Amino acid sequence: MDLRIREIFGNFGGTMAHEAGSYRIGYDAKRVFHNFTGLGNYSRSLLMYLKTYYPQHAYHLFTPSVKKNERTAPFLDPAQFSLHQPSAMPGGWWRTFGLGSALQRAGIQLFHGLSHEIPRGLHKTSVKSVVSIHDLIFRRYPQLYSPIDRQLYDWKFRYACRHAGRVVAISESTRQDILHFYGLPPSRVTVIYQSCDARFLQQVDETERNRVLAHYGLPQDFMLYVGSVIPRKRLLQVVQALRACRHALPLLVVGAGKAYLQKVKTYLRQHGLEKRVFFPGPVDFRDLPALYQAARMLLYPSVYEGFGLPAIEALFSRTPVITSSLSSLPEAAGPGALYVDPDQPESIADAMDRLLDQPDLAAALAEKGYQHVQKFHPQTTTTQWMQLYEELIESGG
Structure with missing residues (x-):
């Protein structure tokens, strides 16, 4: 992966390097090794860049x-x-209460909590800290979580926000939620946008695209949904929109779900739409760029996202997006999307028809969106992170 990134973007070491020497930077890497969706992808991409x-x-x-x-x-x-890794202490306990000592023994100068947490007591040591906050869904939509989960998340988030040397939100929407719910001084909360894996910045050739489509038994022409199949992402409203859409273009769903997925499938059976929607099961991460680039559009009418990574993956692929104007999604999609009411299937269907009826509109959105997402280019976001690391380490922030 390191070589592929250099091939895509070039070697920026000469102009981007810190001239005062090297730093020892530590990371909470649990999700690097155990999460293979949003938080894990964020962690792995940032570390590799x-x-x-x-x-x-x-x-x-x-x-x-x-x-x-x-x-x-x-x-x-x-x-x-x-x-x-811990030698004797149980992993969960070590990660929360023992990690501060481990960081000091390793001579770490700065610790980055990649997903909402920092170790207890770290602010009492010489190790500087920064925490990434992705979203506060449990505060905006508490009904989606059990009381004990809400209490646990709030305990972790509140502690990290109060004691980290700097809090970084992955969108302005998330930053505003942090300020609202935790009352931090605005100067302590910075926005550094998320980038995506280098694979999504490469053009897939026709041979590879056809291989991927054949591997999953997909047609050449389809619409795409990427994300967990859960209520707030509104896949049910998307499939309901298929009935109102004047075009019979199929939908590919890449994402896992449980009860809500069964609800969607029940609706499809009841309305004879099973053949209009493909559920390929687990999709190899390496195949996703081909699917984005082959799709006519990405359907992502979520009601809340900390950032909305599928939107920028689609726009880096020059694929237009249908999404909502809620939370961070306008930040992610910018002028590369048609914005819909996520609770109104007719609104989603109208946007589908517009993109399918007007290829010039679809192409214009794709090009505007591609230009927009250059602000999320890995070179830009990685530079911002290193500048923040330097500020915290050198100033004692």
């Missing part, structure tokens, strides 16, 4: 355990990353 663009620094990964597969292999390479 940092290692590629700033190879002079030492990157230390702290995790209770590891899972070995193709996506975690680079992070198990001792030539690239230093791995730290």
